[in-house]
Amino acid sequence: MPGVRLVQVSKGFGRIRAVDRVSLEVQDGEYVCILGPTGSGKTTLLRLIAGLVEPDEGEVYIGNRLVNQYPPEERDAVYVPQRYALFPHITVLENVAFGSTAKGVDREEAFENSRRTLELVRLGWRADAFPEELSGGMQQRVALARGLASGAKLLLLDEPLGALDARLRVELRDKLRKLVKEQGLTAFHVTHDQEEALTVADRIIVLREGRVQQQGTPFHVYRRPENLFVANFVGGTNFLEGVVAGREREGSYIRLRGDLQVQVQDISYLVDETVVVAVREEKTLIKADVDEEPNTLSGEVKAVRFLGCFTRYEVGLENGDTVASRVPTYTLEKTFTAGSRVKVGFHPVDAMVYPYPSLGLLKEVEVS
Amino acid sequence: MPHVRIADLTKRYGSIVALNRVSLEVRDREYLSIIGPSGCGKTTLIKCIAGIIHPDEGEISVDGRNVDRLPIQDRELGYVFQEIALFPHMNARENISYGPTVKGWASDKTGSIVTELLNMIKLSDRGNAFPDELSGGAQQKTAVSRALASGSSLLLLDEPLGALDAKVRAELRYELRRFVKDLHLTAVHVTHDQEEAMSISDRVVVMRAGRIVEVGTPMELYLKPKEIFTANFVGEANFMDVEIAEKTEEGCILNVGGLKLRVRSKAIPGVERVVAAVRPEFISIRNHRVHGVDDWLGEIEGESFTGTVTRYDVRVTNGEKLVVKHPISAEEPEFHMGDKVNLSLPADHILVYPYPEAGLEKETSVE
Numbered sequence: 001m002p003g004v005r006l007v008q009v010s011k012g013f014g015r016i017r018a019v020d021r022v023s024l025e026v027q028d029g030e031y032v033c034i035l036g037p038t039g040s041g042k043t044t045l046l047r048l049i050a051g052l053v054e055p056d057e058g059e060v061y062i063g064n065r066l067v068n069q070y071p072p073e074e075r076d077a078v079y080v081p082q083r084y085a086l087f088p089h090i091t092v093l094e095n096v097a098f099g100s101t102a103k104g105v106d107r108e109e110a111f112e113n114s115r116r117t118l119e120l121v122r123l124g125w126r127a128d129a130f131p132e133e134l135s136g137g138m139q140q141r142v143a144l145a146r147g148l149a150s151g152a153k154l155l156l157l158d159e160p161l162g163a164l165d166a167r168l169r170v171e172l173r174d175k176l177r178k179l180v181k182e183q184g185l186t187a188f189h190v191t192h193d194q195e196e197a198l199t200v201a202d203r204i205i206v207l208r209e210g211r212v213q214q215q216g217t218p219f220h221v222y223r224r225p226e227n228l229f230v231a232n233f234v235g236g237t238n239f240l241e242g243v244v245a246g247r248e249r250e251g252s253y254i255r256l257r258g259d260l261q262v263q264v265q266d267i268s269y270l271v272d273e274t275v276v277v278a279v280r281e282e283k284t285l286i287k288a289d290v291d292e293e294p295n296t297l298s299g300e301v302k303a304v305r306f307l308g309c310f311t312r313y314e315v316g317l318e319n320g321d322t323v324a325s326r327v328p329t330y331t332l333e334k335t336f337t338a339g340s341r342v343k344v345g346f347h348p349v350d351a352m353v354y355p356y357p358s359l360g361l362l363k364e365v366e367v368s
Numbered sequence: 369m370p371h372v373r374i375a376d377l378t379k380r381y382g383s384i385v386a387l388n389r390v391s392l393e394v395r396d397r398e399y400l401s402i403i404g405p406s407g408c409g410k411t412t413l414i415k416c417i418a419g420i421i422h423p424d425e426g427e428i429s430v431d432g433r434n435v436d437r438l439p440i441q442d443r444e445l446g447y448v449f450q451e452i453a454l455f456p457h458m459n460a461r462e463n464i465s466y467g468p469t470v471k472g473w474a475s476d477k478t479g480s481i482v483t484e485l486l487n488m489i490k491l492s493d494r495g496n497a498f499p500d501e502l503s504g505g506a507q508q509k510t511a512v513s514r515a516l517a518s519g520s521s522l523l524l525l526d527e528p529l530g531a532l533d534a535k536v537r538a539e540l541r542y543e544l545r546r547f548v549k550d551l552h553l554t555a556v557h558v559t560h561d562q563e564e565a566m567s568i569s570d571r572v573v574v575m576r577a578g579r580i581v582e583v584g585t586p587m588e589l590y591l592k593p594k595e596i597f598t599a600n601f602v603g604e605a606n607f608m609d610v611e612i613a614e615k616t617e618e619g620c621i622l623n624v625g626g627l628k629l630r631v632r633s634k635a636i637p638g639v640e641r642v643v644a645a646v647r648p649e650f651i652s653i654r655n656h657r658v659h660g661v662d663d664w665l666g667e668i669e670g671e672s673f674t675g676t677v678t679r680y681d682v683r684v685t686n687g688e689k690l691v692v693k694h695p696i697s698a699e700e701p702e703f704h705m706g707d708k709v710n711l712s713l714p715a716d717h718i719l720v721y722p723y724p725e726a727g728l729e730k731e732t733s734v735e
Binding site: 122164198 | 591
């Protein structure tokens with residue numbers, strides 16, 4: 001049974017530690033997304049599990065078996081790389097069936113199964129085409145189908161939907177998860193698209209510079225980011241720097257730049273401590289007029305971005321900070337335009353508070 | 369003042385018609401995006417404007433001047449594509465000054481333009497950095513600057529952010545728009561990311577199978593798409609195959625598998641069978657009835673968390689399966705699998721289309 005366990009696994013390339021003492025334990029049948037910026041070690045981590053690179057240190061277990069010494073083909077895993085390599089001289093269907101026929105599966109059975117898998121990625125109608133006749137996105141789907149049809153119980157997918165059109169990506173990600181669940185597979189799915197990760201994963205692992213920043217259910221990672229990097233990388237977030245000005249039983253008061261003050265529910269910081277208050281853009285409310293709620297700050301709309309389902313307002317506050325408010329488009333009774341005077345605010349319970357990072361806020365949340 | 373006119377452009381590859389009599393006007397100083405499923409012809413179209421691909425038929429003019437016979441280097445445009453193509457042995461400053469230097473501009477003039485461009489892309493302190501010392505986002509901004517340095521006022525962007533991380537992409541797209549607006553450029557931007565197109569464009573072109581389906585502002589395409597394909601491709605929509613039961617003063621009443629649905633949209637003369645479309649976030653979901661509202665009853669069959677909203681698959685008593693997006697207001701998701709819920713569909717936001725000849729599935733297919 002392909003549960004996967006990594007114990008203190010590291011891998012360096014020259015001076016760079018691509019994967020740095022990563023430990024994790026994934027249950028059989030879990031759908032895991034590995035999320036992180038370019039260069040965070042996502043691909044190396046997959047390749048370590050696949051057996052395509054050897055760890056410098058640490059142990060890799062698949063299904064309770066230490067596999068450090070096993071070659072890729074003996075790990076019951078299939079690795080689908082981001083740059084899909086299809087055989088140019090055989091058809092799409094033959095490409096998909098390749099893994100199974102090479103293993104000695106009955107040809108007819110392999111082709112039947114491959115045809116079904118192609119239907120799943122919506123390419124049944126192109127079964128007899130050659131790879132070069134297909135677009136990049138279609139080739140990627142063929143490579144994915146080849147991985148799915150291989151019969152391996154552990155799927156290691158590197159950006160499997162990366163080359164696809166956004167609309168198709170949404171459709172296929174749900175199908176992919178469904179297939180993994182129906183067939184009782186275990187999947188690692190590398191992506192830099194946080195919405196994709198939140199939607200399909202049972203568990204998300206956030207990586208940065210080779211280290212695990214946080215792992216947990218999508219809900220947990222989104223609602224309780226453990227550090228500023230995760231708070232910034234997963235979801236849209238406003239950051240306000242401040243100093244704890246007072247602490248009471250029901251909450252703390254944080255003094256922001258320009259002598260503005262906000263209230264937060266968190267009471268785990270001491271008076272005079274420098275902190276960062278993080279508030280999700282969709283929890284940052286925008287209104288035309290003053291009201292009695294706490295945490296109402298005045299500002300001016302700098303830009304309006306229509307995103308479809310949401311409209312995003314960038315608001316310059318009186319102290320020079322900028323915050324964004326993401327409002328469901330359909331709830332907008334009144335729309336604001338650039339230059340509108342507005343009030344923005346948030347509920348104390350929606351504020352996440354972090355210690356001010358020693359390297360500075362920008363450095364801490366930097367993605368690239 | 370680049371105003372681009374494209375008339376009846378056709379391009380074939382063997383039996384495949386990549387562009388099928390495409391006509392389009394790009395207005396001066398407009399930020400125009402082109403979206404559509406892969407293979408729809410969007411890349412072919414922008415490459416025709418650039419002069420990299422020659423159309424079989426039709427013509428392209430810039431400011432009233434026919435450019436069909438002009439090679440790419442004489443078209444006075446900047447072209448940026450997905451694969452970041454900076455010269456690896458030149459630093460950022462040298463890369464940006466490449467065009468002006470080749471054209472033989474005076475070095476002080478070139479120098480001041482390059483300095484201004486580096487300022488604009490907020491890389492003034494990285495002028496001496498080589499491409500591999502810059503992040504992907506910084507490299508692509510440098511590529512945009514290089515495309516602009518020769519003074520082109522028409523900027524063609526072919527998936528300019530495609531190679532970047534989602535998070536970086538979302539930040540850089542606003543910068544792109546800012547460059548275009550600050551420098552009074554005209555931009556044509558091809559992307560496979562609908563949200564990217566919506567968030568920065570003045571107008572968006574939706575293409576499919578070599579043709580233009582629809583052109584409109586982001587708001588128009590999202591709230592009042594003229595075509596079913598657009599309703600599906602730009603954002604998400606629930607589609608229902610229904611009959612018009614009754615025509616009223618304000619609109620009409622539809623019969624959706626036995627349930628009534630009021631819509632504000634006027635009935636289409638002579639049409640009985642229609643498709644009703646509604647965006648998932650326009651449907652309200654509750655665990656109780658509200659007086660005076662036509663509620664539909666349903667059961668939650670699926671839920672997935674996406675961060676800002678939760679998506680629910682709801683099976684309605686008439687058999688329809690609807691996707692509902694609900695903003696998360698409470699600490700925990702409010703509804704769960706198996707819950708019985710009340711849905712209401714807003715009459716103002718239901719789109720009505722004649723039932724397509726090719727069938728609904730074919731019409732909304734993104735292949």
